[in-house]
Amino acid sequence: MTRCLGKWDGALRRAALIAGVAAVAAVAPAPARAQDALARLKEQGFCRIAIANEPPFTAVNPDGKVSGAGPDVARAVFKKLGVDDVVASISEYGAMIPGLQARRFDAITAGLFMKPERCRAVAYSEPILCDTEAFAVKKGNPDKLLSYEDVGKNPKARIGVPGGGVEEKLSLAAGVPRDRAIVVPDGQSGIKMLQDGRIDVYTLPVLSISDLLKKANDPSIEMVAPVQGAPISCDGAAFRKQDASLRDAFDKVLAEMKQSGEFAKIVEPYGFSAAAAMQTSREKLCGGPN
Amino acid sequence: MDWDWSFVWEILPALLQGVVITIKATILGTALALVLGLVFALLRRSRRRAVAVPVASLVEFVRGTPLLVQLYFLFYVLPDLGILLPPLGAGVIGFGVHYATYMSEVYRAGIDNVARGQWEAAKACNLTTAQTWRHIILPQAIPPMIPALANYFVAMFKETPLLSAITVLELMNQARSVANFNYRYLEPMTLVGAFFLAISLVSVAGLRMLERRYGRLN
Secondary structure, three states: HHHHHHHHHHHHHHHHHHHHHHHHHOOOOOOOOOOOOOHHHHHEEEEEEEEOOOOOEEEEOOOOOOOHHHHHHHHHHHHHOOOOOEEEEEEEEEHHHHHOOOOOEEEEEOOOOHHHHHHHOOOOOOOOOEEOEEEEEEEEOOOOOOOOHHHHHHOOOOOEEEOHHHHHHHHHOOOOHHHHEEEOOOHHHHHHHHOOOOOOOEEEHHHHHHHHHHHOOOOOOOEEOEEEEOEEEEEOEOOOOOHHHHHHHHHHHHHHHHHHHOOOOHHHHHOOOHOOOOOOEEEEEEEEOO | OOOOOHHHHHHHHHHHHHHHHHHHHHHHHHHHHHHHHHHHHHOOOOOOHHHHHHHHHHHHHHHHHHHHHHHHHHHHHHHOOOOOOOOOHHHHHHHHHHHHHHHHHHHHHHHHOOOOOHHHHHHHHHOHHHHHHHHHHHHHHHHHHHHHHHHHHHHHHHHHHHHHOOOOOOOHHHHHHHHHHOOHHHHHHHHHHHHHHHHHHHHHHHHHHHHHOOEEEE
């Protein structure tokens, strides 16, 4: 009996193994075809972009439609390139570049500011959205926090930062220890944590903080902007390094739109300065060619 | 995909800090769950319906809702009622209460398994209720429960990454934050898995030993 069972067991196991292997083979992605990135997107009919849902940079409307300045610019550029629409995936800032490299998205249009180390990892378009940093604090700024250094020097001040965002890096670089730089999942949670006293200051770009404060409509919080010593940063659409041809095509259309004023018409209603993006360049912000 | 050892050494200290928090949360959560679980089990047996029914509903309510929702509630909603728990405190309470409801079922089964004759014999010997519990029932009920309780301990340990949702800098959150900083997920996530596996195996071995020593009735 045991022998018989053993035999059955073995046969079952083999069958399960074969089924398992077949299942893995079925879901494993087909090897990426060596094909021009733009042609692939045209065929697909849309471009999958990474966003953070941080208005006015990126937003998902209550009806599910993707908006915000970054996706709107991307949608307009891609339409001119023959790609009909953009489809968004919401992601943490730090996860965007690994996600792009892992082919989870085709581009990042999320206000992911250009930094030399990011430029080494991805191919950026020319600048699109520029902003500097702001703080949200309790009314009257009781701890007198005006710069990231102020937060570092105050042993009690806890700062809420977006995970993997520029603000997290600026805070740590200014001497805020890891356990006082609290990674906040999204803007609404950041404001809630500030209201509850879990953090003393919440930092994001100026336009994001002012958008959040407008929505929170809470007289007990106010904005400090710009943060002293914080740089003016600009994002660009980010592509995989091997898709540089797609980036070049994107750049060409973007330059035309900047010339024609179409670009300003998209970003300025959101509060972004088109001039700021046009006065600087990728090469300047990346600290070299990209 | 290339494994980078120098990056591993660079992120190891941060991850070890996360390991410490993870272990701390698990131990505190388990301690709370063990105590609360017993309390729930005993109260649920109470002959007073005014006690038994609310406790039973609480247990069913907590068991029937996701732990993540409970953690969000403790972290984001309680402050509106004027109760501001620190992130780790909220996490330990969330885990402790959630697992206490599961453990209370283990206690219940263990207690029900003690033969009726034992109760009757205790009564015949004129022992008080407290004495009966302490000297007769629990010493017979608890040892067979050790494997099941140990299972919940390991399960809780493996669920601690949920704490990253309420900003506790445990192992998973630390790993995410170093990954976010360096745009590399391979090493941090592999190390997280390795740490969890290593600690699980060690604690399972420890619990087996405990089971061998105390788990059998003489």
